[in-house]
Amino acid sequence: MVLADDETMIRAGVRAILATDPEIDVVAEAGNGSEAVDLTLKHRPDVVLMDIRMPVMDGLAATAEIKRTVPGTAVLVLTTFSEDEYVARALGDGAAGFLLKSGDPRELLAGVHAASRGAAYLSADVARRVIGELNRGPAGRRMARAATSRARIDALTGREREVLAFLGQGLSNAEIAARMHVVEGTVKSYVSAVFTGLGVRNRVQAAIIAYEAGLTDGDR
Structure with missing residues (x-):
């Protein structure tokens, strides 16, 4: 994987956590977004761990x-509580998930593994903040978003809603196939x-709808 952050100490700390997992190999580090792009083109990693605020190219x-x-x-975005306003943009750009810099190191490892399997990763804390940012505004607006998400899932079949709920939990296609007792190719078709x-x-956008529509466990 490629690790991108403009702060040397942050990169060292993250790399130390990643080094505890023998299945994760950091092939290069970038100090800005432009370097991250160049290194990704060079190494073609499964995952890039991407800070938001960096020089040259964010x-x-x-x-x-x-x-x-x-x-x-897959690109996993590193975020802080002060950067929630950027999350919606990252969703649209195809980010595979979000991790808090202040989060549990186990979530970092879980997120990298999920992204490498092609799954979305949203920890419960990040998911709540993502939805909170998307729903920022009057209560009526938040209720409208939830109602819109519920209306959108009405167009899905029962099996498709089941798959959407699993996407909301951050499961990969293989994991969903095991839960549903079908082959992975069938899950790909459902997705x-x-x-x-x-x-x-992408899967993260679908996961947000699953959260908003109340298909996943949580505070709903």
């Missing part, structure tokens, strides 16, 4: 460029149908 622009040029690479039915482009 993490949001770098995420969009990586998804355009190396779509097979494609879910994306089409909801009008979304």
Whole structure:
């Protein structure tokens, strides 16, 4: 994987956590978004761990460029509580998930593994903050978003809603297949149908709708 953060101490700390997992190999480090793009093009990693605020090119622009040029690479966005306003943009740019810099190191490892399997990763804390940012405003607006999400899932079949709930939990296609007792190819077809039915482009956008519609466990 490629690790991108402009703060040397942060990179060292994150790398130390990643080094505790023998299945994770950091092949390169970048100090800005432009370097992250170049290193991703060079190494074609499974995952890029991307800070948001960086010089030359910020993490949001770098995420969009990586998804355009190396779509097979998953980008996990590192965020802080002060950067919630950027999350919606990252969703649209195809980020595979979000991790808090102040979060549990186990979530960092879990997020990297989930992204490498092609799954979305939203920890419960991050998911609540993402939805909170998207729902910022009057209560009527928040209720309207929830109602809109529920209306959108009405267009899905029962099995597609089941798959959407699993996407909301951050499961990979293989994990969903095991839960549903079907082959992985069938799950891929369901996921494609879910994306089409909801009008979304990636698993994280689908997961947000699952949260808003109350399909996942949580505070709903």
